[in-house]
Amino acid sequence: MSFNKLDLNLLRVFDAVMEERSVLRASQRMCLSPTAVSHALARLRELLDDELFIRTTTGMRPTARSLAMAPLIREAWKSLKAAVDTPTFVPRESTRRFTIAVSDFVTTVMVPNLLALLRREAPLVDLVIRPASWIDIAEQMDLGQIDAAIGIFSDVPVRFRASSLFAYDDVLIASSSGQLDELSVETFSDLSIAVVSLHGEHEGIVDGFVSERGLARRSEMFDRAALERIFSLSSRSPRVAVSLPHFLALPTLLEDTDLAAIVPRPLAKLLVRRHPISMYELPYQTASEEVSVLWPERNGDNAPQDWLRGVLTRAAEPLRCCSGSVRASSFVHRSRTA
Template identity: 60%
Template sequence: MAVSFNTLDLNLLKVFDAVMEERSVLRASHKLALSQSAVSHSLARLREMLEDDLFVRTAAGMQPTSRAMAMATQVREALRALESAIELPTFNPAISTKLFTLAANDFTTLVLGPPLLNLLGREAPSVDLVIKPVTRIDLAEQLDLGRIDVAIGVFSSPPSRFRTALLFEYDDVLIVGAANKIEQIDKAALEQLSLVVVSFGGEQEGAVEGFISERGLARRSEMYDRAALERAFGNSDMLPRMAICLPHFLALPALIEGSELAAIIPRPLAKAFAGTYAIAIHELPYSTNPLEVRLLWHERVDEDPSHEWLHDILRRATEGLRRAA
């Protein structure tokens, strides 16, 4: 009799696998939480379908036939594959070798990186990261395609298919070389300075109010509050000179140290620079709007345990930044 997989009761294969492992109908019934007669009946049905005894009762227990031995490994692997497909996925960071891809600028990478690596070393030593630049790529497309797991940045009204969570807030401060003996920065002193500012290509790409929009996702491109600076000076013709516009923060300390240049940058970054470089931090003579650095991910990964863990560890890595705000 030909056996059709379409009419096969998969529970019979579970019984077969249990008897194969236990070599006992009684022990198999305990393992499956079935009665002994139910296991015997299922085994009889499978024997009839396959036209093979499958197991022979001996003094040493139920011994498999050659047909049973031939199919045992494949049956077990198939059952395990079905279980993993149906059961809720799990994630164990301590043993995982998963690779996560993040998108972030050099500012957030610098202030987030050390505490994040510390946490990964303790909790997920074999998890790897790829950090892509948040600029020069279409973030919305990369998130839609699953090529980026999470983006980190300042976003404006993301489309509904994306989810966000707050990491930390920051405002702007002014940094100068420590050799510049400036005791206090007022508007008169500020307008005499030559500034270095950071803009991620906004002027070339048509930024609106400091944001670049791609596929409905607007990300901040100007890394200083230009509007607050212009409001502070009103209609004055004596705005500070924008001497250099950089596409990243990396070169700032080398440009500021030992020069007359100054820069308006995020407060957490200024604190990080001051710990390594000879720079001084000054409060600006006007208020800047606090900006929220947020996580951004696609809605399809909302129930994925590995992504839930990733979002949690990123939030924990920025606890110090939230406390300092």
């Protein structure tokens, strides 16, 4: 096939079907008839000698060739668009929709600040939040389907960039109706606790991280290594009675029970203010975890994306001010004020 003979409009159709995984939705997006989209796909299949998409009951499934082509074509279209578009972005007038991937922890402690900023500075901008634990973040970024992700990352591939937002350590929370006294290692060892692992018993979890397409992100939302280290020489250790894929259910699970939970300090402070829950310092030191915003490197010089990262950073400012590990010997929160 000669590239000079290729109709570039066929690649526009390919890109739309790749993102929508549906001929009908792609046709609506491009203001074409479904028949025109099908004919364009047929021409491109013939030119490339590949099926490109296989029709299934759940939509159009891309072939290996399509998956390899998609990010390159997407990047090419963005470059062409940038070459002819006027590079302006006015947040107050913009009607853009941004998609971010976050956990329920980050949604609870940071997104309210983000929405307040959007209301003041970009009231027409829409926000789509996807659960970070349910999607392959690296793949979604490669395909251009999410703009940014917030979490704890390591082994970040060169095609991505990351910037720190805030840090936190672990604390313990329990129902205020309980009778927990100062937590020593001995008293802590008698507890039944709940922990959060975003991906459950995923086989690929190593040292609390799950790796997908070269990107490692934290799955176990507590410092397991510190917990195991403090009890490595003890005959007793706390029972991990419940392992959850999210934090959402914790206030209900802790209510009027003897169950306690290890959670990030910023979340504990918020829950203490809103629920009959008390916060306690753990009887051992946990690591300070750094929460970062992650984005594709190709978006580095994109005005709307630059603005999004800036507003995310500002939304995290209250958490940075209060994220230090302020630990005091035998310190206990018994009230509902943080």
